[in-house]
Amino acid sequence: xxxxxxxxxxxxxxxxxxxxxxxxxxxxxxxxxxxxxxxxxxxxxxxxxxxxxxxxxxxxxxxxxxxxxxxxxxxxxxxxxxxxxxxxxxxxxxxxxxxxxxxxxxxxxxxxxxxxxxxxxxxxxxxxxxxxxxxxxxxxxxxxxxxxxxxxxxxxxxxxxxxxxxxxxxxxxxxxxxxxxxxxxxxxxxxxxxxxxxxxxxxxxxxxxxxxxxxxxxxxxxxxxxxxxxxxxxxxxxxxxxxxxxxxxxxxxxxxxxxxxxxxxxxxxxxxxxxxxxxxxxxxxxxxxxxxxxxxxxxxxxxxxxxxxxxxxxxxxxxxxxxxxxxxxxxxxxxxxxxxxxxxxxxx
DNA sequence: ATTCCACCGGAATAGCGGGATA
DNA sequence: TATCCCGCTATTCCGGTGGAAT
Numbered sequence: 068x069x070x071x072x073x074x075x076x077x078x079x080x081x082x083x084x085x086x087x088x089x090x091x092x093x094x095x096x097x098x099x100x101x102x103x104x105x106x107x108x109x110x111x112x113x114x115x116x117x118x119x120x121x122x123x124x125x126x127x128x129x130x131x132x133x134x135x136x137x138x139x140x141x142x143x144x145x146x147x148x149x150x151x152x153x154x155x156x157x158x159x160x161x162x163x164x165x166x167x168x169x170x171x172x173x174x175x176x177x178x179x180x181x182x183x184x185x186x187x188x189x190x191x192x193x194x195x196x197x198x199x200x201x202x203x204x205x206x207x208x209x210x211x212x213x214x215x216x217x218x219x220x221x222x223x224x225x226x227x228x229x230x231x232x233x234x235x236x237x238x239x240x241x242x243x244x245x246x247x248x249x250x251x252x253x254x255x256x257x258x259x260x261x262x263x264x265x266x267x268x269x270x271x272x273x274x275x276x277x278x279x280x281x282x283x284x285x286x287x288x289x290x291x292x293x294x295x296x297x298x299x300x301x302x303x304x305x306x307x308x309x310x311x312x313x314x315x316x317x318x319x320x321x322x323x324x325x326x327x328x329x330x331x332x333x334x335x336x337x338x339x340x341x342x343x344x345x346x347x348x349x350x351x352x353x354x355x356x357x358x359x360x361x362x363x364x365x366x367x368x369x370x371x372x373x374x375x376x377x378x379x380x381x382x383x384x385x386x387x388x389x390x391x392x393x394x395x396x397x398x399x400x401x402x403x404x405x406x407x408x409x410x411x412x413x414x415x
Numbered sequence: 416a417t418t419c420c421a422c423c424g425g426a427a428t429a430g431c432g433g434g435a436t437a
Numbered sequence: 438t439a440t441c442c443c444g445c446t447a448t449t450c451c452g453g454t455g456g457a458a459t
Contacts, residue, residue, distance in 0.1 A: 182444085360421070378446085384424080397422090399421045399455075400455090400457085
């Protein structure tokens with residue numbers, strides 16, 4: 068051990084969760100499946116819409132990014148457009164993102180150009196493109212899926228956690244369209260697979276011998292099949308070790324990194340809340356399981372110019388979608404609770 | 416079994432902000 | 438500069454749902 072190097076991290080990019088590795092571990096079947104669906108694009112032909120589903124951290128985004136980049140290597144004049152529908156949940160914003168990446172004229176300006184005109188311009192683009200609609204279940208209006216599906220120059224990849232969320236609640240039209248398309252289903256990673264994924268990141272991103280196999284196993288265990296969380300834990304641990312001037316990651320550091328990574332991921336979501344929404348969230352965090360009426364009363368006491376009850380109800384359902392809150396009970400017995408973030412419970 | 420009522424969420428509407436247009 | 442336009446948020450109205458009280 069030449070303990071002279073004060074650094075733990077060699078290449079920080081590799082530890083980012085959105086990093087796309089040059090080889091996707093343990094997903095050969097899915098890679099081949101999605102590749103074959105998009106294959107017509109390489110011949111300039113129209114490709115069918117593909118649907119990718121699976122729980123968070125199963126590698127959906129990684130898979131689609133990987134396949135898209137391979138496609139781009141093989142076929143130079145294919146554009147890849149990645150739309151995060153969680154951030155761009157209205158039809159207008161999602162379309163705007165598409166045009167932003169595909170349109171050669173950048174004279175599109177926010178707000179003033181109507182949705183119809185965006186569509187017209189997208190329609191008139193002759194460039195072939197693969198459009199990835201990630202987190203598509205967050206779209207308030209799934210219409211954009213067939214907006215693009217109907218246009219021959221676009222190959223659409225719809226990514227979502229659960230298949231059923233794509234159709235709900237009234238999406239019969241969407242259902243008939245999507246049921247005919249190719250469906251790639253992904254499952255949680257096993258612990259051994261997660262260890263392999265972590266090992267690949269370690270080999271490329273960390274200095275030698277800073278973390279051992281058994282520690283990777285502990286991280287994989289804590290992540291419970293979620294690769295995004297596993298990599299987040301590894302990153303937190305590496306950063307903590309570097310901050311404290313260690314030249315290796317201790318078991319202690321790993322143990323502390325687990326809750327840190329979990330709250331970091333959630334914290335990013337909390338920071339997107341408006342001040343009003345944040346007050347609602349704090350009320351629920353402090354009072355534990357609490358009825359909607361009590362939430363609203365407490366919210367009104369804390370804020371000068373409170374919003375309407377109906378508006379707060381919208382906040383509540385929005386925060387549930389973001390996995391910040393859970394609701395128990397259906398009617399008068401309903402209570403809200405923050406998703407527990409600091410209790411060390413790998414099971415449940 | 417029936418009634419009550421806290422709660423849910425869809426639909427229509429108004430006001431705001433800021434970019435475009437005249 | 439004043440005015441129009443459009444998406445977005447918040448508000449208003451309201452029908453529906455299902456535990457809880459009677």
